[in-house]
Each structure stands twice: as C-alpha cells, then as structure tokens.
Amino acid sequence: MIVAGGKVYTPDGPREVDVHIDGERIARLQLWSSPTGPDVVDASGLWVLPGAVDAHVHGRDPGFPEKETFQTLTAAAAAGGVTTVLDMPNTLPGVAMREIFEAKRRAVETKAVVDFGLWALLRSSSTEDDVRELAAAGASGFKAYLGYAVRRSTGQVLYSPATLDPDLEPPASYGTIARLAPALRAAGRPLAVHAEDPSILLSTMTRIETYADLLESRPDLAEGVAVAAVGELAGRLGLRLHVVHLASRAGLEALRRLRGAVVELSAETCPQYLYLSEADYARLGPVMKMYPLVRGVADREALVAALKAGEIDTVGSDHAPHTDYEKLHPQLAEAHAGSPGVQTLLLSCLQLAGPELAARLTAENPARIFGLASKGRIEPGRDADLVLVDPTAKTLVTPEWQRSKQRLAALDGQEFDYAIRSVLLRGAPPAESRGQFLAPAGLGPG
Numbered sequence: 001m002i003v004a005g006g007k008v009y010t011p012d013g014p015r016e017v018d019v020h021i022d023g024e025r026i027a028r029l030q031l032w033s034s035p036t037g038p039d040v041v042d043a044s045g046l047w048v049l050p051g052a053v054d055a056h057v058h059g060r061d062p063g064f065p066e067k068e069t070f071q072t073l074t075a076a077a078a079a080g081g082v083t084t085v086l087d088m089p090n091t092l093p094g095v096a097m098r099e100i101f102e103a104k105r106r107a108v109e110t111k112a113v114v115d116f117g118l119w120a121l122l123r124s125s126s127t128e129d130d131v132r133e134l135a136a137a138g139a140s141g142f143k144a145y146l147g148y149a150v151r152r153s154t155g156q157v158l159y160s161p162a163t164l165d166p167d168l169e170p171p172a173s174y175g176t177i178a179r180l181a182p183a184l185r186a187a188g189r190p191l192a193v194h195a196e197d198p199s200i201l202l203s204t205m206t207r208i209e210t211y212a213d214l215l216e217s218r219p220d221l222a223e224g225v226a227v228a229a230v231g232e233l234a235g236r237l238g239l240r241l242h243v244v245h246l247a248s249r250a251g252l253e254a255l256r257r258l259r260g261a262v263v264e265l266s267a268e269t270c271p272q273y274l275y276l277s278e279a280d281y282a283r284l285g286p287v288m289k290m291y292p293l294v295r296g297v298a299d300r301e302a303l304v305a306a307l308k309a310g311e312i313d314t315v316g317s318d319h320a321p322h323t324d325y326e327k328l329h330p331q332l333a334e335a336h337a338g339s340p341g342v343q344t345l346l347l348s349c350l351q352l353a354g355p356e357l358a359a360r361l362t363a364e365n366p367a368r369i370f371g372l373a374s375k376g377r378i379e380p381g382r383d384a385d386l387v388l389v390d391p392t393a394k395t396l397v398t399p400e401w402q403r404s405k406q407r408l409a410a411l412d413g414q415e416f417d418y419a420i421r422s423v424l425l426r427g428a429p430p431a432e433s434r435g436q437f438l439a440p441a442g443l444g445p446g
C-alpha cells in the first residue's frame with residue numbers, strides 16, 4: 001500500500017514523500033512520484049501525521065459498562081486519530097495484582113478497535129512482589145491515587161479518602177511509594193500520581209453549591225505541594241516520574257523546580273486545561289467538573305505558554321466518561337468528575353500547537369516515555385499508524401459527533417480548523433478485535 005501525495009510529518013519535520021507500507025509496517029518514504037493502482041491512497045492536499053498515543057484514558061472496562069466499554073472507548077479513539085491508548089487502572093477491580101491485570105487484558109482484547117496498553121494500580125496494601133509481577137505482565141506504568149480509598153471487598157477505587165468503614169482501605173500515600181521504591185526502580189516504568197495533596201484537600205473541605213465553592217475546596221496549592229512531594233520522592237529514590245494532568249500554574253512552578261532533581265521526569269497536561277477556564281462553567285455547567293479542576297485564565301495561559309515552550313512533554317486526554325445522570329446531577333457536589341476527551345485530543349493539539357509540535361506531544365513523546373518502540377514516528381520499520389488530516393476543513397464538537405458512550409464533553413461547542421479524513425492502524429482501518437495489547441520494551445525487566 002502507498003499513501004501518496006500528502007505532506008508527511010516525520011521526526012525531521014514535514015516532507016513531500018509517499019509512505020510505502022509493507023504489511024503492518026512502514027517500508028520506506030520516497031519523494032512524491034504520483035503512483036497509481038488499487039493500493040494507492042490519495043493523500044494530496046492532506047497532512048499525514050503519526051497515529052496519536054493517548055497515555056491517559058479511563059475506559060471503565062471491566063466494571064462500568066453504563067459509562068463506557070473498551071469497544072466504545074477505542075472507537076472514539078480511532079475516530080479522533082488515536083491509534084494507541086494506555087488505559088488507567090481504576091477499573092473494577094482496581095488493577096493492583098497480576099491476575100487482575102491478565103483478566104482485564106483478556107476481557108478488553110477482543111473489543112479493542114486500536115492498540116492498547118494497561119496501567120497498574122498502587123494500593124496502600126500493594127507489595128513489592130505485586131509491582132514485580134505487574135511489570136513482568138507488561139504494565140505501562142504505575143499509578144497511585146493519593147486520597148482515593150479502595151473498597152476491600154470489590155477492589156473499587158473511590159473518589160474519597162477512607163472513613164471509619166472497615167471495608168475501606170486507606171489511600172496509597174507518599175509512604176506507599178517510598179516503601180515500594182526498590183521494586184518500582186527495578187521495574188523501570190513511569191510512576192504517575194494523582195497529584196492533589198489529600199491533607200490539604202481535607203483541610204479545605206467546604207459545602208459545594210457553586211463552581212467557586214469547588215475551587216475553594218480544591219486549591220491549586222494541593223497540586224503544587226503534591227508535585228513537589230512526589231518529585232522529592234522520585235529524586236531521592238531514583239524513580240521515573242510522569243506528572244499527569246497538570247492543571248495549574250502552581251503545579252507548573254513545582255514541576256520547574258524538579259528539573260535536574262528527578263533524573264527521568266516527564267509531564268502531561270490535558271486539552272481541557274489548555275482551552276477552558278472557570279468562566280466556561282456558566283456555559284458548560286457540571287459537564288466541566290473534573291479533578292483536578294479547570295481553573296483561572298492565568299493558569300490556562302501559563303500552561304499554554306509552557307506547552308509551546310517545550311516544557312510539557314505530552315498531552316493526554318484524561319478521557320473519563322460518566323452517564324448523563326451522573327454528570328448532570330442537580331447538586332454540583334454529587335455530579336461525577338470527568339469528561340470524555342480521547343476523540344478531541346489530536347484536533348485540539350493541532351489547533352493550539354500546529355502539526356509538528358502536535359506530533360511530538362501526542363505521538364513521539366508518549367511512545368518514547370512508555371517504551372512503545374513500534375509507535376509514535378513515521379519512519380521505516382515502525383507500525384503504519386497514520387492519520388490523514390484535512391487542513392482546509394473544520395470540525396465542530398457536538399454530542400452527535402462523539403463516539404464515546406458519554407456524549408456531553410467539556411470541549412462541546414469547540415470548532416477546530418482541521419478534520420480527520422482517515423486513520424490507519426498497522427496499515428489497515430481500525431476495527432473491533434484488531435487492537436493488540438502492547439507491553440513496553442526496553443524499560444528494565446519484563
């Protein structure tokens with residue numbers, strides 16, 4: 001197969017080449033030669049970008065089919081030019097042991113429309129053996145939810161700290177990370193933490209009726225302190241740290257202070273923090289509620305500037321669907337936190353950062369950080385994961401456009417100056433049961 005006549009965004013910048021595909025892989029890039037034949041895909045006038053790698057999605061499968069399934073998650077991903085997703089471990093039960101990891105892999109593999117990897121969960125009860133076994137099973141990384149208790153009987157991760165209920169296991173903590181550090185270091189996989197300091201959140205709890213109350217209850221200080229503390233742990237204990245969903249200027253400033261102190265440090269933000277600010281709550285209502293919160297204009301502008309300056313390595317969607325009922329609860333305090341976003345990830349990055357930087361943020365960098373050696377770049381030998389983008393057409397985000405089960409999204413109403421025309425996964429259109437599990441390569445044992 002030949003994808004011919006498009007402007008191809010390679011690691012060395014845009015090139016006027018045809019992409020020759022042999023089976024599932026890119027065979028070579030050759031100067032435009034106007035080939036003809038049944039195996040030629042005409043990409044003239046289009047941009048050819050590497051398939052995006054969204055390292056931060058919540059597919060809700062297994063456990064919450066009313067919110068999302070792996071089929072609907074990955075169909076939305078494919079529609080948005082995302083050809084690899086790394087799924088977070090707060091499914092049911094939370095993915096904290098090898099048997100659970102392998103059962104989840106089997107459960108979602110037949111539904112996957114695009115390729116996927118799976119995160120592992122650190123619980124306060126996790127052992128070094130758990131970490132070793134999860135790494136050997138191919139976990140993409142390890143995630144600790146500071147301030148999120150786990151129900152012992154079901155393994156469900158809860159959006160609240162432990163109470164006196166004996167069925168609730170206290171959340172993973174800085175101490176959990178310190179205790180498991182030798183095994184985490186040996187595993188060599190990125191550590192990610194939900195970085196909002198739980199002791200600060202406990203001290204700022206307040207009655208929630210308005211968005212201003214929410215902001216008061218979850219101050220940016222919580223992110224700044226958590227990023228600093230996790231950075232201190234990672235620096236002292238020699239861990240790889242991937243800061244996820246950076247949402248505030250306070251968090252960004254804490255991240256800057258980690259440079260040099262943490263040897264392997266990377267950082268992610270999400271489109272919602274680059275496009276929205278608290279004023280958008282008037283328009284979006286609880287659809288905009290997510291943790292960490294969307295904050296002020298100064299936070300948004302600081303994150304956009306840092307992104308353009310290359311201080312942020314990746315953009316992930318933090319795709320987190322809920323049902324309409326859960327999102328639109330009449331009491332803001334009860335509305336669930338999270339929004340779908342996998343389908344708008346690539347378009348939103350193109351709009352903000354242009355094609356070259358978007359390709360780095362959504363493909364090359366996440367593939368490198370998570371050891372996906374066959375992904376992320378358009379070059380010979382890599383998987384033929386390609387997105388054909390029309391730079392002259394527009395896309396309006398509407399509920400009807402969404403392929404996720406949850407069609408109300410924080411970026412509803414956003415118009416992008418680009419449209420995705422077609423997507424190839426390993427040289428063919430994405431389709432259910434074609435998606436393959438990806439274990440990281442070159443990241444220590446396993």
Ligand SMILES: [Zn+2]
Nearest residue numbers: 056058088318
């Ligand atoms: Zn998340």
